[in-house]
Amino acid sequence: EAGVAQSPRYKIIEKRQSVAFWCNPISGHATLYWYQQILGQGPKLLIQFQNNGVVDDSQLPKDRFSAERLKGVDSTLKIQPAKLEDSAVYLCASSSSSSNQPQHFGDGTRLSIL
Amino acid sequence: GEDVEQSLFLSVREGDSSVINCTYTDSSSTYLYWYKQEPGAGLQLLTYIFSNMDMKQDQRLTVLLNKKDKHLSLRIADTQTGDSAIYFCAEKDSGNTPLVFGKGTRLSVIA
Numbered sequence: 001e002a003g004v005a006q007s008p009r010y011k012i013i014e015k016r017q018s019v020a021f022w023c024n025p026i027s028g029h030a031t032l033y034w035y036q037q038i039l040g041q042g043p044k045l046l047i048q049f050q051n052n053g054v055v056d057d058s059q060l061p062k063d064r065f066s067a068e069r070l071k072g073v074d075s076t077l078k079i080q081p082a083k084l085e086d087s088a089v090y091l092c093a094s095s096s097s098s099s100n101q102p103q104h105f106g107d108g109t110r111l112s113i114l
Numbered sequence: 115g116e117d118v119e120q121s122l123f124l125s126v127r128e129g130d131s132s133v134i135n136c137t138y139t140d141s142s143s144t145y146l147y148w149y150k151q152e153p154g155a156g157l158q159l160l161t162y163i164f165s166n167m168d169m170k171q172d173q174r175l176t177v178l179l180n181k182k183d184k185h186l187s188l189r190i191a192d193t194q195t196g197d198s199a200i201y202f203c204a205e206k207d208s209g210n211t212p213l214v215f216g217k218g219t220r221l222s223v224i225a
Contacts, residue, residue: 004156033212042118042202042215043157056212091156100164102147103213105156 002026004106006092012112018080021109025073025094031055033103034067034077035091043091049075050097079111087113118216120203125222132190134219136203139184143205146179147213148188151200160188160201190221198223 005024013019025032030051035043046065048056052072060067064083069075079086089110093103117139126132138146144165149157163170163177163186170177176189190197200220204213 006156031210035212040217042204042217043213044215045212048212050210055210093157097210100145100208102145102159102162104159105149107154107156110154 004092004094004104006090006106006109008109009107010110010112012114013082014114015084016081018078019082019111020076020078021090021092021111023075023077023092023106025075025092026104028096029094029104030072030097031095031103032069032075033093033095034075035093035105037089037091037108039088046077046090082111082113084113087111118203118205118214120201120216120219122217123220123222125224126193128193128195128223128225130193132188132193132197132221132223134188134190134201134203134221136186136188136216137184138186138203138205138214140205140207140214141184142207143184144208145206146177146186147202147204147206148175148177149202149204149215151202151218153199157202193221193223195223195225197221 032049034046037043049069067077089108091108095103147162148160174191200218203216
């Protein structure tokens with residue numbers, strides 16, 4: 001079974017620029033999550049999708065972050081404009097629709113803001 | 115809100131057992147997870163336990179849950195240098211909800 005795929009692996013941009021990350025979940029997984037992991041911390045949820053609908057985006061800084069999952073499969077996360085404090089690893093995870101199924105993570109995108 | 119606490123560092127000698135501890139505050143936690151993160155990589159699911167269990171064993175890994183004290187531990191038997199990584203404890207309730215993670219415990223294995 002192929003795992004969660006994310007790209008790019010690394011991205012370096014200057015503050016105030018924009019950036020986008022892509023995630024392809026495990027085939028058949030209805031639930032998709034984007035987490036932000038700041039250095040030295042555990043991952044924190046940004047947004048959760050169930051198929052193509054948003055379940056929880058309460059922690060997403062909506063003035064600069066946006067995410068979509070138009071066809072209920074792939075997802076993109078965008079930051080515009082980026083701030084220095086956005087430097088982090090952005091992790092995508094997916095799980096099947098059953099609540100007792102664990103989440104599987106991709107390798108993440110490491111974002112550095114100069 | 116929910117909180118998950120872990121000690122930040124643990125150092126053991128190769129061949130010894132490692133015990134990584136975690137405490138959580140959410141009494142509605144239903145699922146408790148252990149993930150491993152190696153440098154530059156994502157989180158690898160190691161094992162998980164339901165709150166109606168008190169122990170789960172999987173090869174070299176043993177998870178113990180004390181639900182009364184909200185305490186979870188991960189024991190790694192015969193620790194190897196390849197076990198060096200950051201180990202995250204995470205919890206979630208019974209809904210289709212996100213994981214709440216601790217800050218991770220960095221395990222260093224000395225040869």
